[in-house]
Amino acid sequence: DAGITQSPRYKITETGRQVTLMCHQTWSHSYMFWYRQDLGHGLRLIYYSAAADITDKGEVPDGYVVSRSKTENFPLTLESATRSQTSVYFCASSDPGLVAGELFFGEGSRLTVL
Amino acid sequence: ELKVEQNPLFLSMQEGKNYTIYCNYSTTSDRLYWYRQDPGKSLESLFVLLSNGAVKQEGRLMASLDTKARLSTLHITAAVHDLSATYFCAVVPNTGNQFYFGTGTSLTVIP
Numbered sequence: 001d002a003g004i005t006q007s008p009r010y011k012i013t014e015t016g017r018q019v020t021l022m023c024h025q026t027w028s029h030s031y032m033f034w035y036r037q038d039l040g041h042g043l044r045l046i047y048y049s050a051a052a053d054i055t056d057k058g059e060v061p062d063g064y065v066v067s068r069s070k071t072e073n074f075p076l077t078l079e080s081a082t083r084s085q086t087s088v089y090f091c092a093s094s095d096p097g098l099v100a101g102e103l104f105f106g107e108g109s110r111l112t113v114l
Numbered sequence: 115e116l117k118v119e120q121n122p123l124f125l126s127m128q129e130g131k132n133y134t135i136y137c138n139y140s141t142t143s144d145r146l147y148w149y150r151q152d153p154g155k156s157l158e159s160l161f162v163l164l165s166n167g168a169v170k171q172e173g174r175l176m177a178s179l180d181t182k183a184r185l186s187t188l189h190i191t192a193a194v195h196d197l198s199a200t201y202f203c204a205v206v207p208n209t210g211n212q213f214y215f216g217t218g219t220s221l222t223v224i225p
Binding site: 031033035040041042043044045048050058090092094096099100101102103104105106107108 | 147
């Protein structure tokens with residue numbers, strides 16, 4: 001399917017466990033982003049990537065790891081999950097070379113850390 | 115620190131009324147975006163504003179951008195229930211390609 005897909009859509013895990021959220025896009029957009037959404041905070045940028053093998057920290061990177069070996073994939077790993085990482089995570093992509101350059105979002109991954 | 119401030123954060127309005135949501139930002143930018151989010155859903159692009167004075171309209175919504183004032187507005191005309199959602203503005207600084215979001219405006223249109 002064309003677009004941007006996230007998996008899993010829902011995940012419940014325990015404190016201290018490692019969790020990986022997957023993100024796949026079919027547009028060949030150069031930029032990919034991970035945001036978390038929490039009540040009262042809007043969307044906060046965790047990490048972003050300008051191209052394969054190029055990643056950079058956003059506003060709230062602590063406790064997260066990303067990689068981008070292929071343009072289309074941008075997984076987000078919580079190495080040792082904490083309750084404060086309970087959130088809805090959105091992956092997004094954009095291509096600044098396009099006229100509008102807007103951000104396109106996946107459906108979100110709702111993570112609960114017990 | 116780059117800031118994007120929206121107000122109001124919560125808006126309850128009657129059907130048929132007009133209102134404006136404001137988005138102020140603290141960086142130099144010619145790119146501003148408006149998104150809509152329904153409860154439990156993802157964000158959907160509404161408007162793309164790419165220059166000073168840009169104005170876009172879609173149905174009962176109209177967005178504008180004043181880059182000198184670092185201000186964008188989202189004007190709602192004759193609100194209907196279907197417009198109930200959370201609206202976000204997002205700014206991309208001229209020096210980069212990251213999107214910075216406001217905290218959102220939760221709009222409820224009351225019949």
